[in-house]
Amino acid sequence: MVRQATVTESPRSKRGLILSAAVESFGDDGFELTKWASVADKVGIGQTALYHYFESKVHCLLTIMSTELERSASRFERVVSLEDAPIDQLRAAVRAAYDVTPQEVLQMRILQSHMDLLATPRQSEREEAERQHARELVRKVEENWTGLVKRGIESGDFADRDPQQTSRAVLALVVSVWRWYRTGGPTTLEETRDFVSDAVLRLVGP
Amino acid sequence: MVRQATVTESPRSKRGLILSAAVESFGDDGFELTKWASVADKVGIGQTALYHYFESKVHCLLTIMSTELERSASRFERVVSLEDAPIDQLRAAVRAAYDVTPQEVLQMRILQSHMDLLATPRQSEREEAERQHARELVRKVEENWTGLVKRGIESGDFADRDPQQTSRAVLALVVSVWRWYRTGGPTTLEETRDFVSDAVLRLVGP
């Protein structure tokens, strides 16, 4: 299944620029507060030109969310595959979760702030398709973490508790950071990473 | 400082009805998806009559959030004051967090889904005032949990870790539930409560 984001883009396409500008605006000012037209201004095109690339403002948002979910999932799978012991895999997964660029911080914030958007169906067809895609990726990410927890329980490294609940708690702990973290704020990503890493190990421990 | 919500309401005021209707709609369908006019319909008044009670749709949302924050804070303070040992206080606080009516579930969902609204200032004066109030309550709730963690560390019941980070993690674990929990869904509030209760104790433990 080849998706739009992966097909080769025309060289003069401004799709990437629009996405970057949208991430900045949505992340800094919030989705509702940013005027769709202001994104066009940032890129240097007319407002209606946006509709050449995205069906709607929400469609752009959903695309950003899917992109970020795809990145998270693939990075998880990559770093986890490099470790053998579940406990090392868990450490690597948490570490990777905070190994992000400032742009990715914004994308995570956008993603977490609009998760509820994935709950209700969309009217338009393309939006609904993108929503389904994002939901599928959420499921995949959750499955990734649940699988990791399961392996840890089977190997005896983690305590024997409901893997579903456990992974939900772990994931909640990991992603909750993006609700308050600000680049250049008082708390660095490194100390956050170390704290969450420890906390997660305590969560799965005895 | 006497606030609007606490002043005595005129007997024929529909403020309470509007808030209830809004909580239902915002909670079930989402804030963005519910038409402000449909809330008026639910109450049985014209759309413009809403503006007699709230300055805007967002002002109503902020009011709901403040109300829920006030409830959470006071309930926390009440149940914690009944216990002596920090570990019992923590257990009681978590237990109380899930001792909620279906309406309060919706309010928590609304609150958690729109926390980011509190980050950016509002244009209108009344909205901004309500936002500041909600922010203050958030601070208070966080302070409540941080204080509890600090007492636990001092008494030696909890491990000696950064109280700020620890309480943030605890709070994240407790409130993350409202993102996925649905009344009548597959997971009951009781098992969630028990799981989170244990998880939180592991978080603050050695």
Place this chain on the structure above:
DNA sequence: AACCCAAACAGAATTCAGATCAGGAGAGAC
């Protein structure tokens, strides 16, 4: 009873951001 006044309310009109329409410009293919 008649009156007063503030709270409560509604219909028409306005606003404004998101979205549509109907086409135009430009670059590469042939």
Place this chain on the structure above:
DNA sequence: GTCTCTCCTGATCTGAATTCTGTTTGGGTT
């Protein structure tokens, strides 16, 4: 050259939120 596809624009539309301009309602006053 002209065909065609991508990319783009100005004018226009749409629909939900909000404002304007009053009107109704009902308890308290005289």
